[in-house]
Amino acid sequence: MDKVLVTGISGFLGSHIAAEGLRRGYRIRGTIRDMAKKQLVDDLFRNQGFTDLPELAVADLLSEAGWGEAVAGCNGIMHVASPFILGLPAHEDDLIRPAVHGVKNVLRAALEQKVFRVIQTSSIAAIMYGHPAGRTKFTEKDWTRLDGSNVSPYTKSKTLAELEFWEMGKRHQELKLTSICPGFVTGPLLNSDAGTSVEVFVRMMKGEYPGVPRLGFAVVDVRDVAVLHWDAYENEQAVSGRYPATSESVWFRDLASMILEAKPELSSRVKVRQLPDWFMRIFALFDKPVRMILPELGFCAEISREAAERDLNFRPMPVRDSVRDTVESILEKGILTKT
Numbered sequence: 001m002d003k004v005l006v007t008g009i010s011g012f013l014g015s016h017i018a019a020e021g022l023r024r025g026y027r028i029r030g031t032i033r034d035m036a037k038k039q040l041v042d043d044l045f046r047n048q049g050f051t052d053l054p055e056l057a058v059a060d061l062l063s064e065a066g067w068g069e070a071v072a073g074c075n076g077i078m079h080v081a082s083p084f085i086l087g088l089p090a091h092e093d094d095l096i097r098p099a100v101h102g103v104k105n106v107l108r109a110a111l112e113q114k115v116f117r118v119i120q121t122s123s124i125a126a127i128m129y130g131h132p133a134g135r136t137k138f139t140e141k142d143w144t145r146l147d148g149s150n151v152s153p154y155t156k157s158k159t160l161a162e163l164e165f166w167e168m169g170k171r172h173q174e175l176k177l178t179s180i181c182p183g184f185v186t187g188p189l190l191n192s193d194a195g196t197s198v199e200v201f202v203r204m205m206k207g208e209y210p211g212v213p214r215l216g217f218a219v220v221d222v223r224d225v226a227v228l229h230w231d232a233y234e235n236e237q238a239v240s241g242r243y244p245a246t247s248e249s250v251w252f253r254d255l256a257s258m259i260l261e262a263k264p265e266l267s268s269r270v271k272v273r274q275l276p277d278w279f280m281r282i283f284a285l286f287d288k289p290v291r292m293i294l295p296e297l298g299f300c301a302e303i304s305r306e307a308a309e310r311d312l313n314f315r316p317m318p319v320r321d322s323v324r325d326t327v328e329s330i331l332e333k334g335i336l337t338k339t
Contacts (some may be wrong), residue, residue, distance in 0.1 A: 003027040004233070005074045005115075007106060009054060010041050010082025012198060013121065013222055015190045017078055018054055019045065019254040020226040028054040031070050031081065033270075044191045064276070067109035076117035077315030078229055079106045082161060092153035099157035105163045107175065115175050117239075119229050122162040124180045124218055124244055125155040128301040139304040140181070140242040150295035168238075173186045178232045180225065183246040186322045187222035188329035192338075201326055202335055204256060207269030212253050213290075214282050215239060216300025218246040221322035224314070231312045243308040247316035249300055263331070 004021055008014040009030025018028045022045070032041060034057055045053050059066035062082060071077065082099045103120070129139045130148025143160045144151065162179055169177045185197045203209060205335055225245050230237035250258075256272045261339035275283075277297045284290040330336060 001027060002075035003073060004028060004076045004078060005029050005031065005057075005071055006054070006078045006080060007070075007102075008029045008058070009056070010037055010044070010193075011080065012196075013185060013187065013225060014078075014080040014261070015044055015227050016187070016222045016226040017080055017121075019048055019190065020223075020230055021078075022050050022052065022054070024230060025212045026230075027052070029057060029070065029074060030054045030283045031057050031059040031066075033060050034058065037111075039300060040191070048190060059105075061098040061105065061263050064105050064108070068112055069103045071106075071109040071113045072114050074113070074115050076119070077106060077110055077115060078119050078121070079103065079165075080121040082121070082157070092156060095153045095157040096160055099161035100164050103161050103168070107165070107168045107172075110175070111172055117176045117233065119233055120165045120177065120179045121225075121229070121244050122160065122165070122179045122242075123158040123302070124181050124183050124246065125152075126159040126162045127181060127244060127303060129159075136300065137302050137304070140244050140307045152295070153197075153335075170272070178238045178240070179242045180229055180232065181242065181244045181303075182225045183220045183244070183249075185220035185222050185225060186219055186319070186326045188325045189333060189335075192333040192335055198326060198330065201212050201259065201323075202214075202330060204259060205263075205266055205327070205336055206331060207271075209271060209276035210283075211271045211273040211279075212251075212256050214251075214274055214277060214297050216249055216251040217255075218249045218301055218303045219319045219322065220245050220247045221325075224316040228308060228312060228314055231314070234311060237311050241307065241311060243314070244303045244305055244310065245308060245314070245316070246303045246305050247322070248319045249302045250319055251300055255319075255323060258320050259327055262322070262324040262327045306326075 006018045009018050021028050057070035059070045130145030130151045169175045253274050255312050259270050
């Protein structure tokens with residue numbers, strides 16, 4: 001079977017994508033920023049029952065060094081790695097530069113090594129922001145308008161990175177590119193290091209929020225996103241395709257209710273009440289992650305998954321099932337007891 005490079009293999013989504021590839025019989029090589037992580041990554045996959053562990057290579061998104069070696073001998077690439085923090089960075093370039101330079105470095109190495117099949121993990125953030133107020137329905141044909149309002153540094157990073165991805169594809173027609181644009185990713189963790197998206201659940205389950213904002217997300221399970229990456233890789237029809245990956249759009253209040261449905265004993269911590277916008281603005285003065293969502297209050301976008309259904313038979317699980325598995329995973333791995 002092909003050997004496929006998965007960038008950011010130690011991350012929440014990267015680890016699931018690599019695991020799905022191993023289950024399908026692919027040989028996997030993954031990138032990490034420091035070989036000190038090797039034991040953690042080996043243990044992650046060993047604990048999932050895999051005996052043929054991924055090869056590991058050191059590469060950093062901001063540096064050209066290491067990417068040629070990482071790509072050499074591979075038949076394809078899943079470019080998953082991209083910075084994502086729960087809050088506002090000190091400067092927007094802290095997110096934008098590694099996201100955009102990462103795409104350039106990966107695709108340059110791909111061209112040098114003549115590895116032309118590349119799947120990029122983008123985001124619905126590259127689709128749904130900066131549009132006129134009141135618009136809530138979007139498809140894969142839509143692009144975030146960077147000159148519009150409500151465009152965060154993270155949104156800019158994902159949009160500019162995907163634009164660079166497709167621009168390099170135009171300049172190098174031999175590249176066979178596909179982008180996957182997941183929504184808010186939930187689902188079980190493969191290790192005890194909660195990813196940024198799952199961190200929202202952790203904070204809710206610890207009782208750190210007095211309520212929930214008037215805000216919604218298009219949600220998708222991490223396992224469905226991993227499957228979609230490989231289905232796209234294996235399907236020639238997906239070349240040049242852009243595929244939003246979402247299950248349902250739900251309000252934050254609904255997510256909180258689903259957490260309590262899964263674990264009613266958390267009722268003293270998880271608050272279902274919806275907080276007024278004025279309270280969120282005051283709360284944001286003391287909480288940087290909350291400050292990041294202020295422009296989105298009252299917004300719940302619906303992103304069509306019709307393209308993925310049509311081309312790749314994408315059938316994501318219900319959000320309620322994914323939330324249950326997320327909660328059970330957090331509790332099973334003892335994340336709530338960590339300081």
